[in-house]
């Protein structure tokens with residue numbers, strides 16, 4: 349079986365000289381739920397921006413068997429649904445509906461198909477009644493769910509989320525965890541929430557200072573106190 | 583944090599709200615053009631324009647106080663214009679009023695002219711934004727072939743202006759809770775730093791938003807209009823509205 353995400357010897361340096369990733373290799377198979385954990389500044393966000401070519405470093409990124417390069421960018425971006433950390437960055441349209449409709453419209457679907465998809469996605473995240481509101485008016489939890497809906501509308505094969513539960517109250521967190529469970533499929537998520545990691549991911553990748561320092565079943569990672577301490581997670 | 587949104591009340595439901603936004607835009611802009619082109623001494627015409635606006639206001643259930651309060655924004659502009667009026671040449675070139683009693687009278691008329699027209703125009707715009715959701719307004723503008731770049735800019739403006747205001751407000755609170763008063767000139771540096779940070783944050787946000795757009799397959803267009811033809815009711819409303827305006831205008835030539 350070909351892996352859905354395959355990364356080989358990836359390094360990345362920001363234009364200002366910050367070395368954010370060192371020689372990362374990672375393989376994720378279809379249907380896996382993988383958590384990426386690590387202290388602030390470990391390079392987690394930088395890594396996931398490489399999954400769909402928003403950043404391009406040295407090394408190989410192969411998505412679903414397709415090597416990431418200029419001419420495959422469009423195909424790959426459709427496969428990866430990237431949910432950004434800050435919903436205010438993700439929801440840029442004047443109404444929630446337009447945000448959900450953004451990706452399907454870019455895919456060239458006609459308006460009635462777009463409407464079907466948008467309504468379906470809004471229903472899945474429980475925001476159908478809010479579709480005409482501006483996203484500014486939503487609560488943080490609603491914004492998070494709207495961001496997820498906006499990405500689901502692309503029908504991505506792989507869902508990648510940057511800190512999906514951070515900044516939410518316990519109920520908001522529970523709602524997101526349940527929503528992600530109901531969505532299923534291949535999921536990669538960055539998180540700091542070790543308590544919820546077990547219910548969100550079967551496998552955990554630990555990053556520290558731009559490197560992957562451990563990659564194992566979630567239970568094993570969570571029971572390794574020395575490792576968590578070294579990674580700055582406890 | 584709560585702001586008066588640009589299109590407050592646009593989510594109400596009324597016969598006016600239900601009219602196609604393209605019709606409303608054409609009608610309201612025609613009203614402004616026709617009003618501005620009406621000679622000021624046809625008081626009756628201006629009275630009728632007002633009547634039309636009040637009728638729309640009543641049907642659309644917009645609180646009149648909201649409209650009046652918002653219309654205050656024109657006061658500074660009108661005052662500035664008023665300041666210059668005593669120095670204006672009030673010959674026939676400014677407006678044709680051959681049997682004018684005296685110069686004073688002309689100047690008053692000139693001021694009155696600016697005041698009434700500015701007031702009607704601003705009320706018209708406030709009404710437009712109160713009965714049409716801003717995104718609908720933008721979509722209609724793009725149906726009228728308004729440049730797409732400008733529409734995108736307006737759309738981002740509408741989406742992010744309050745996010746930025748909130749950010750500024752939070753920073754200001756942080757300053758005040760550390761006993762910052764900002765009274766003297768020395769503090770100008772602090773305010774300057776604050777503005778610089780606000781700018782940098784907005785700039786960085788812009789980059790992240792751009793990435794988020796690319797991640798969802800952006801190809802240059804933000805809002806896409808569903809080009810529906812106007813339904814009969816909307817066309818009828820437009821024709822009746824424009825006919826009324828034209829009648830008033832022709833009657834006061």
Ligand SMILES: Nc1ncnc2c1ncn2[C@@H]1O[C@H](COP(=O)(O)OP(=O)(O)O)[C@@H](O)[C@H]1O
Nearest residue numbers: 362364366368387388389390391392393394395
């Ligand atoms: N746009 C940027 N320009 C320069 N350096 C950056 C930029 N974004 C992140 N970094 C740096 O790269 C490193 C990794 O950041 P990031 O991937 O955001 O970490 P994480 O998501 O794990 O908290 C950090 O040292 C951070 O300061």
Ligand SMILES: [Mg+2]
Nearest residue numbers: 392393433510
């Ligand atoms: Mg991050």
